[in-house]
Amino acid sequence: MQVRLRVEGGGEGGDLLRWLRNDPVAAHAKLSVLPAEPGQSEMGVADVVQAVLDDPAGFSGLVIAAAAWRDARRQGRNRATAPTVKIQYREATVEITHDDPAEIRRIIDTLTASGSDSVDEGAAGS
Template sequence: MQVRIRVEDGGEGGDLLRWLRNDPVAGHAELSVLPAEPGQGEMGVADIVQAILDDVSGLGSLAVAVAAWRDARRQGRDRATMPTVRIQYKDATVEITNDDPAEVRRVVDALTASGDGTVDEDASGS
């Protein structure tokens, strides 16, 4: 399964890519950087990360690793400045704005259940 991860507002995609490559939970994913999509001039090239996963459990592990990355950035920051991360699988897109395990599980469920329809679930809070 192919998943795209985009860090909104902050240009921290390169940092997320390094985190995922070093994270034992996400280490099984084949990770690469995609060029910015046409019309996305405000985003840097490293802001779109592609992950190739073997199965749905890999998607869960990836979502946990992304939430952990966000949580690590929280120290010394105001909640309003935390980066929003969007994960896209097929035509479904979900925001990760919370590191709560129940919300991460809901994100994974929304992506896998709605693979052919657009989902705009907001896992806000925390």
């Protein structure tokens, strides 16, 4: 299962990568950065984090860890100042804009529904 995470606005992808590598909830994921896509050179190479998961159950932990990173980036009590994290799995892309448990559950459900036909296909590099 292959998942991509992008920090909107750029510049913080490397920080997200470090957070995920040190988070025990996301420790099961094989993490790497992807080169900037054409036309996105201003965002930098570390703004897209790729996670490869062998266990579909670990997907929830990855989403929770990304939401925790976002929550830790809030300035003061204003939730609107935290960066938005986009998560892509197959054809589905969702945004983490809140750390509300119901919102996180909706995100996980949306993404896992997009891969319900074959969870392992993404890990094979397709």
